Amino acid sequence: MSYSDLQQQPIAMFDMDGTLLDLAFDDFIWNHCLPERHAQVHQCSLEQSQQTLFQFYQQHKHTLSWYSSAYWTAKVGVDVLQLQYEHREKIAARAGCHQLLERLKAKGYRCWLLTNADQAGLQLKLENVELSPYFELMISSEELGHAKEDVGFWQKLQQLHPFDPTKAVFIDDTVAVLKGAEAFGISKLVSILQPSSSKPSRNVNELPYPALNHLTELFDYLESNNLETNLQVTDAKTA
Numbered sequence: 001m002s003y004s005d006l007q008q009q010p011i012a013m014f015d016m017d018g019t020l021l022d023l024a025f026d027d028f029i030w031n032h033c034l035p036e037r038h039a040q041v042h043q044c045s046l047e048q049s050q051q052t053l054f055q056f057y058q059q060h061k062h063t064l065s066w067y068s069s070a071y072w073t074a075k076v077g078v079d080v081l082q083l084q085y086e087h088r089e090k091i092a093a094r095a096g097c098h099q100l101l102e103r104l105k106a107k108g109y110r111c112w113l114l115t116n117a118d119q120a121g122l123q124l125k126l127e128n129v130e131l132s133p134y135f136e137l138m139i140s141s142e143e144l145g146h147a148k149e150d151v152g153f154w155q156k157l158q159q160l161h162p163f164d165p166t167k168a169v170f171i172d173d174t175v176a177v178l179k180g181a182e183a184f185g186i187s188k189l190v191s192i193l194q195p196s197s198s199k200p201s202r203n204v205n206e207l208p209y210p211a212l213n214h215l216t217e218l219f220d221y222l223e224s225n226n227l228e229t230n231l232q233v234t235d236a237k238t239a
């Protein structure tokens, strides 16, 4: 395949936590382990720790600090990265993750992993779930200096790794992140119905973007949306 052919291939851009990986791990760390450890370290009640931490969460949501383990460690006096390592056996892929990635790879789709996890957090996940072989690019928003919610993330990404937004599809469980991508010019946006196996599915009618139940549904979505305008895609339903 020539270089120019390769540039014509659609790019599937994936979020990591809550999209490819089960957000139950992160829920467990932030909502259960951290309040417990915080209460031990600061010699206060679990209720006091929960109140303090949940207030911090509200203040910092969707900012780059929110995603930085170093920031949280300094802010709350607990080594959050260490805490995640202690429970790393709970890190798991969502159902259909590897099945989907295998199919995309076989079909020649280019895949990028774009995460708000900081570089240390990304490293931890990659050590525990095999994702690296499927991606030509893996980016932490920490490297770019903007969270994905911010158009600046996408502008910086495009400067460093030129891509055509009309030929990209972006899959992310967080609506605020999808809105950032939309503001930049990516129009093919897909969400996830149940980012965490420890919480119920969201209502499809409450999500402003199409949402996947099983990850492999994305494959049919890609094939039927004629992302490759130069190729004739046969839709089994209308052919």
Ligand SMILES: [Mg+2]
Residues within 6 Å of the ligand: 015, 016, 017, 018, 019, 172, 173, 174
């Ligand atoms: Mg996510």
